[in-house]
Amino acid sequence: MSDTSTSSIMQEVQPRKPWVNRGQSVRDMVRPTVVAGVVASVVVLLTGLAGLLGFYFAFVLSFIVVSFVDGMRHDKVKAVDKVMTTLVTAGFATAFIPWASILFTVFKRGASAIYFGYFTHDMAYTAGDDDLGMGGLSHALVGSLLILLIASVIAIPFGIVTALYITEVKGKLSGLVRVIVQSMSGVPSIVAGLFVYAVVVSRYSFSGFAGAISLAILMLPTVARTSEEVLKLVPDDLRSSAYALGASQMATTFRIVLPTARSGLITASMLGLARVAGETAPLILTAYYSAVYSLKVTGQPLASLPMYIFQNFSTGTDTALTRAWGGAAVLLSFIFILFIIARLAGRGSRK
Amino acid sequence: MSIATVDKPTADGPPRRAITNQRNASDKRFRAVVTAGAMFAFVVLALIASFLLFRGFEVFKEFGFGFLTSSTWDAGSGESLEGASFGVAAMLVGSVIVALMAMILALPFVIGTSLFLEYYIGKKLRAVLVSILDLMAAIPSIIYGLWGYLVLMPYAAGWAETINKYFGWIPIFKVDVENFDASPFISALVLGLMIIPIASSVTREVYSRAPQDQISAAYALGGSRWGALKAVVLPFGRSGLIGGMLLGLGRALGETVAVLLTLNLVFEVKFQVLASAGGNVASLIASRIGEAGPSEIKALMAAGLVLFTLTLLVNFGASIIVSRTSKVAQ
Numbered sequence: 239m240s241d242t243s244t245s246s247i248m249q250e251v252q253p254r255k256p257w258v259n260r261g262q263s264v265r266d267m268v269r270p271t272v273v274a275g276v277v278a279s280v281v282v283l284l285t286g287l288a289g290l291l292g293f294y295f296a297f298v299l300s301f302i303v304v305s306f307v308d309g310m311r312h313d314k315v316k317a318v319d320k321v322m323t324t325l326v327t328a329g330f331a332t333a334f335i336p337w338a339s340i341l342f343t344v345f346k347r348g349a350s351a352i353y354f355g356y357f358t359h360d361m362a363y364t365a366g367d368d369d370l371g372m373g374g375l376s377h378a379l380v381g382s383l384l385i386l387l388i389a390s391v392i393a394i395p396f397g398i399v400t401a402l403y404i405t406e407v408k409g410k411l412s413g414l415v416r417v418i419v420q421s422m423s424g425v426p427s428i429v430a431g432l433f434v435y436a437v438v439v440s441r442y443s444f445s446g447f448a449g450a451i452s453l454a455i456l457m458l459p460t461v462a463r464t465s466e467e468v469l470k471l472v473p474d475d476l477r478s479s480a481y482a483l484g485a486s487q488m489a490t491t492f493r494i495v496l497p498t499a500r501s502g503l504i505t506a507s508m509l510g511l512a513r514v515a516g517e518t519a520p521l522i523l524t525a526y527y528s529a530v531y532s533l534k535v536t537g538q539p540l541a542s543l544p545m546y547i548f549q550n551f552s553t554g555t556d557t558a559l560t561r562a563w564g565g566a567a568v569l570l571s572f573i574f575i576l577f578i579i580a581r582l583a584g585r586g587s588r589k
Numbered sequence: 590m591s592i593a594t595v596d597k598p599t600a601d602g603p604p605r606r607a608i609t610n611q612r613n614a615s616d617k618r619f620r621a622v623v624t625a626g627a628m629f630a631f632v633v634l635a636l637i638a639s640f641l642l643f644r645g646f647e648v649f650k651e652f653g654f655g656f657l658t659s660s661t662w663d664a665g666s667g668e669s670l671e672g673a674s675f676g677v678a679a680m681l682v683g684s685v686i687v688a689l690m691a692m693i694l695a696l697p698f699v700i701g702t703s704l705f706l707e708y709y710i711g712k713k714l715r716a717v718l719v720s721i722l723d724l725m726a727a728i729p730s731i732i733y734g735l736w737g738y739l740v741l742m743p744y745a746a747g748w749a750e751t752i753n754k755y756f757g758w759i760p761i762f763k764v765d766v767e768n769f770d771a772s773p774f775i776s777a778l779v780l781g782l783m784i785i786p787i788a789s790s791v792t793r794e795v796y797s798r799a800p801q802d803q804i805s806a807a808y809a810l811g812g813s814r815w816g817a818l819k820a821v822v823l824p825f826g827r828s829g830l831i832g833g834m835l836l837g838l839g840r841a842l843g844e845t846v847a848v849l850l851t852l853n854l855v856f857e858v859k860f861q862v863l864a865s866a867g868g869n870v871a872s873l874i875a876s877r878i879g880e881a882g883p884s885e886i887k888a889l890m891a892a893g894l895v896l897f898t899l900t901l902l903v904n905f906g907a908s909i910i911v912s913r914t915s916k917v918a919q
Binding site: 339 | 723904
């Protein structure tokens with residue numbers, strides 16, 4: 239449609255944004271940074287604040303004072319503006335400290351658990367508190383992959399069909415379906431697990447299949463919502479052209495709409511997978527944990543990466559905790575890979 | 590050959606299709622199948638509610654409203670509800686306290702992050718930082734919990750001690766026993782961290798739709814950047830902020846593992862947020878289900894239904910507020 243051309247024209251005539259940071263203001267930042275750094279060092283030396291965190295705290299506080307004083311050379315408006323700039327930036331930067339700490343800790347402490355056999359051994363003959371260099375998480379890795387595979391087989395088709403209902407069929411219930419999907423994305427993961435526990439586990443047994451169902455419930459809304467966004471981007475011109483050539487709605491959907499949106503739909507699926515790959519709570523109630531490598535998804539508990547971490551955390555000894563960090567490092571890498579695939583696929587669709 | 594037939598339609602070629610605005614049988618079938626598939630979400634949601642109600646019904650019948658107001662959790666013989674006593678008051682209050690505290694702790698950072706990303710940096714840097722933020726939202730809760738327990742807790746217990754030392758005269762900061770580990774405060778710190786990316790992605794979206802002409806007008810009147818943000822963006826984005834925070838609240842209320850790892854569950858309604866005792870419905874379910882007998886499982890199902898209803902209401906409110914703002918913005 240003319241949508242794209244309109245938006246590109248809109249971009250051309252958009253007003254300039256004088257508030258966007260340019261090199262000038264970066265240079266202006268150097269002096270207050272140095273001054274605040276010196277002040278913060280003095281404060282740390284004089285008071286009991288200790289460590290990097292203490293220094294950061296002192297630095298932000300002195301930066302606020304310094305930027306106020308700096309701004310007051312002009313007027314109060316400028317001073318308040320500078321103080322708020324400092325506060326907003328600090329609000330953003332402070333949130334990144336714990337995240338950096340999480341990534342750092344996971345990969346640093348996880349590294350000592352990982353050795354060559356970590357991906358080929360299971361924990362059948364190794365206890366969590368045995369020495370590192372024995373056992374591994376092959377069972378958890380394979381279990382996670384199996385559970386995620388089954389969950390995808392359930393959630394991705396239903397997620398895409400749900401999105402198709404909203405964008406292609408445009409039925410009377412579109413609004414309702416959107417609300418339902420929204421509410422479903424708010425279902426606590428433990429409740430999804432509890433539901434599967436009531437329906438499947440309490441009748442049969444813990445199983446990888448039960449785990450997959452609970453993850454599919456959590457995955458569906460993410461897939462549906464992202465797919466809807468993607469399918470909306472397919473130009474209506476394509477649909478009209480197909481109809482004009484006499485194609486049925488099914489042919490239009492399967493031959494035109496879905497192939498056009500393919501890479502976006504891959505993104506949607508990957509985001510859905512990334513959302514549930516680390517879910518632990520539902521697996522406590524459904525797949526549970528087994529220390530033995532197995533490909534059997536019914537009739538017996540099946541290990542998974544989150545449960546491997548959880549089990550080793552519960553054991554609680556030093557080596558077990560190191561194993562937990564190792565599992566966390568593998569899990570996090572797995573999720574990051576899913577994210578990168580989603581990103582790359584998304585980039586493909588924009589071209 | 591096929592070209593020839595197209596050029597010269599013969600009498601035995603396909604009949605000319607009637608021009609109509611009615612859907613044909615194939616279209617109707619397709620639409621029916623897709624509609625049925627889309628009802629899946631609805632069916633699942635209904636099944637969850639009815640199964641939890643079905644399995645927890647006896648508990649509601651036995652204890653009535655007392656299930657929500659009592660705090661005793663005693664499985665009795667374990668086989669039947671006779672002699673057992675179940676109530677989720679302490680857990681429910683604990684859940685709400687932890688989630689609300691997480692919201693309060695996260696709020697300034699959500700505002701800071703949203704404003705910073707939309708109005709303080711350029712497009713390229715924003716794209717990078719937004720994907721990092723998305724990545725942070727994808728860190729599993731068990732890793733947040735692991736980090737919260739092993740890395741954050743030693744620091745946070747120290748902060749809690751300092752707060753207690755100077756503000757202990759405020760009732761909620763009082764502690765009876767000097768143990769600051771595994772407190773609601775620490776769980777709230779972890780949860781707050783988890784909801785920052787979720788809430789700020791919604792808030793940022795709404796902030797970015799603030800009317801450009803009004804922002805320009807604020808500058809034209811000689812306002813500073815903060816002046817423009819305060820006069821235009823913040824009032825415009827207020828409901829987006831509320832919606833985003835409510836989404837975060839829903840997430841925090843239902844979070845299990847991060848809380849299970851960082852909170853000491855105690856069956857007693859407590860408002861001392863720095864003390865090593867708190868409650869949480871989701872963690873209760875996860876921690877008890879392993880050794881629960883038939884009667885306790887029923888009680889856990891009932892607790893699950895309470896949690897389900899609570900988060901559904903919060904999320905419903907959030908989505909209404911967010912959708913109302915996006916309509917206004919369009």
